[in-house]
Amino acid sequence: VKHYYWEGTDTHGVLHEGALDSETLSVARENLLRRGFFRLCCWKIQHSRLHRVLSNHEITEILLQLHRLLKSGVELDDALSFAVHEQKDRFLSFLLCRMREDLRNGLSLSSALQRYHTFPKLVGKMIEVAESSGRLPEVLGMLLEFYQFQQSIIQEQKRLLNYPLVVFSIFIVLSLGSIIFMVPMFKRMYIGLGDELFWLTRMLLNLSDSLRIHPENWILGSLICGALLVAIYRILGFSWLLNLIPGGKRLRESVRMLFYSRGMEIMLSTGVHLQEALALAEEMLPRLLRKRIAPVRKAVDSGKSLREAYSMVSIFSPMFVKMIALGESSGHLSSSFARIGTQNQESLKKIMAWANTLIEPVLMILIAFGVLGFLLSMYLPLFKMSERF
CATH class of the missing domain: 3.10.20 (Ubiquitin-like (UB roll))
Structure with missing residues (x-):
């Protein structure tokens, strides 16, 4: 079908x-x-899209439309119809139409959302709680703010990568142009040196010959590498590229903890049960990190306090554990997670500023080494030739 x-x-x-x-x-x-x-x-x-979770941008777009219309007093059925008309993405229009049909057949909005694997479980659970408490527009606004915040952080990370990627791409293009067009001009001068050529010069000459004589092999290799990069991007996203820049690993960890604390904050403030909130917050993290924090949920299920559960996992700092303890004692856990999120956000800003200051000098050093290697490979043979005369 x-x-x-x-x-x-x-x-x-x-x-x-x-x-x-x-x-x-x-x-x-x-x-x-x-x-x-x-x-x-x-x-x-496409059938495959029905089994792929929507991106942050797509979720934000749907939440924005529904929140704006429901806040204006429009009925949910009419809000979905208006949202369908405003959509430019046919797949999102298809999903909204399906949800509208489910509502007309007697299902709740949360049940309609949970029927499809395209929406995160966090969205379905929070809307379920909102429907039972009559706070649907308010909770949609909280979800919208959360996903807009996530989207802004993701955009900041992408902007951090833009400069090094553009500069590195230009350097690669100029280097290939030099190898293809300039190196052959020097090759005619080096014919008499034979095996006396500097090893880097021989490597560049062979590379130049290969690029000019067998370009189809290099084009095929480039296409295969491009396909692999696209596959990696679809599986892992762009964040794996952050490991290639200074402070990238710390940046990724800080972003994950920020999303985790913000997610716990909005779920607890909405009224989601603690055990359910812990399980849903786990799903926001990568698979390897989920295994590391899974003991927290298991410890809470066994009757331990949240402070004791978090203290068992090393990735949560002592300050994190102390603030959770304060939240438990005062009965305001959501406020504690909000303060933790604010601290993580400030820490993230410092890490990004530090990474920005390091990226340019590190990139310039790498390019300088590349230029130095090219100049040495081209001019050392000339010095040897001058010694003969």
Whole structure:
């Protein structure tokens, strides 16, 4: 069965849209025509996208539309219809139509969200609590603020990578141009030296010959490397590139702890049970890190206090544990996580500023070594030739 998002008009000229499952596009169009819809446009939805969690940007877009409309007093069914009309992404329109159909069939919004694997469990659980307490617009606003905050941090990390990636790419292009066009000019001068050539010079000459004589091998290799990089990016995201810059590892750890503390804050302030909040917060972290903090949830389930549970895991600092202890004793855990999040955010700003100051000199040093190697490989043979005369 294939999935389609469709738009069409009825006999009165009113525009309608919806989600439809059918074996083929022609069968889907015939079904819609029998229902009285004309001027049909259908878009096929990739089945794989239904099993992929939405990106932060996509979740933020949906939450923004729903929060804005519900806060204005629009009914949920109408809000979903308006959101479908505003959407430019056909897949998101398909999801919203499916959710609207589920609501019309008697399901709650949280049940409709949890039917699909595209929404994080955190969103579904918080909306479930919001529906039971009658605070849906307020909780949607909290979720929107949380995902907008995440998106802003991600954008800051990407901006941190932009400068070194652009400079390094320009350096690679200029280096290849020099190897392909300049090195052959020097090669004619070095013919008489033979094995006396500097080892780096011989390597550059061989590389230049290979690039000029067999470019198809290098093009094929570049395409394969590009495909591998795209695959790694889709699996791991861009954050693995942060390990290549100074302070990148500390930056990633700080970002993860910041998202963890912010997630715990909004879940506890909404009314999500502590054990459920711990389980959902774990899912926000990478798989390896989840295993390291899993003892926290297990310790709480066994009856230990949250302070004792966090003190068992080394990645949580003593200050983190102390603030959790204060929150437990005062009965305001969400406030403690909020203060921890604020501290993590300040720490993150310092790390990013420190990384920014180091990136440029480190990059210049690497480029200087590359230029030095090129100059030595080209001019040392000239000095040897001058000694002969």
